[in-house]
Amino acid sequence: MAVSSPLEGIKVLDLTRALSGPFCTMILGDLGADVIKVEPIDGDMMRQWGPFDRTESVYYLSGNRNKRAIAIDFRSSEGLELIKTLVKECDVVVENFKPGSMDAMGLNYEILAEINPRLIYMSITGFGRDGPNSDQPGFDQIAQGYSGLMSVTGTPESGPLRVGVAIGDQTTGMWAAIGVLSALAQREKTGVGHRIDTSLMASLVGLLSVQGQRYLSLGEMPGLAGNNHPVVSPCGVFQTKDGPLNIAANTPNMWTTLCNILDLKELVSDARFIDNASRAVNRDELRKIIEKRLSLFDRQHWTDLFNKSGVPAGPINNLAEVFSDEQILHCKLVEEVNHPVLGPLKLVGSPIQFDLNKGNSVRRAPPLLGEHTSEILKEFGWSYQEIDALESRGVVKTLKN
Secondary structure, eight states: OOOOOTTTTOEEEEEOOTTHHHHHHHHHHHTTOEEEEEEOTTOOGGGGOSOEETTEEHHHHHTOOSEEEEEEOTTSHHHHHHHHHHHTTOSEEEEOOOTTHHHHHTOSHHHHHHHOTTOEEEEEESSOSSSTTTTSOOOHHHHHHHTTGGGGSEETTTEEOOOSSOHHHHHHHHHHHHHHHHHHHHHHHHSSOEEEEEEHHHHHHTTOHHHHHHHHHHOOOOOOOTTBOSSOSSEEEEEOSSSEEEEEOOSHHHHHHHHHHTTOGGGGGOGGGSSHHHHHHTHHHHHHHHHHHHTTSOHHHHHHHHHHTTOOEEEOOOHHHHTTOHHHHHTTOEEEEEETTTEEEEEEOOSOOOGGGTTOOOOSOOOOTTTTHHHHHHHTTOOHHHHHHHHHTTSEEOTTO
């Protein structure tokens, strides 16, 4: 029995490039929306970012599954009018141009909402649609630093560190997708669309969690947390006989169990470690004691022993270990789809899984530039002769070129 996806029937016009916007629209595509990726004639800039699997950017492949692609000249008035025509039959527009760009192109919310009053219009920026710094270019690493995230990431030896993936872009994409989903639900009640916006800066400030609240409530300036939990101890990375292990003894009972497993029962009543606050103050001394015991056996030994006893623990896997892990495979987090150039292509699937279609979130391979130009324009009412004429004038690009 065919199972419909949650957003089946929703049409998204994706005017984004790079990563934050494409990540948002990829999520919507994973959930079943028909995502039409509108690219300039020379393609999304991400297509040029290495490394490459033969001719295709791995960066591009990671953020553009479940989309169809159309290539349009954004610099021509005819191309911009074509986009407006597409808007008439779309439910959502997502854009991540620099503030003011959509106004200059005649594609701002006010204009497009007149064309389609039910339109949901999501804007993604670096620092917000307006305000004193709204015109600053938005890049992931700049946002990681600006938001304060890097001030709590790293160690005294390393100094501030960026997260190892583009967490600002990807978090912004997730917040944006949540906003679109909320607006779609609201439209069911009101019958009209809505303008929404988020930014790389706001998205990362929204992730500061307890570190942000420590400052707002207590005036405390959190420092670099490194691999330690900022307020709980022992919780962090500990060295075993054959490498690092994450341990999270987050409750008094877990602390006692940890001491029993390590044959360090005397620590439970030791004044230096009598409660979490004391353990946090003396965490370096505690670490040395714990690691002396952990050095007797390897990571797997301790992982099995701790987890069996109710103390969360786990290895720090490299990516080869991640993608061969039994649990990762069981959860079907890697899916395979046929790519028109690469053939069978493995992709990370959606982490949102529905019982009836688990492991089937990837329906389309990341599209080639202009792969669906003719198909999409035909659906929207253009004849093949009209499409050929548009292409001959340089307004659109189809795959055959």
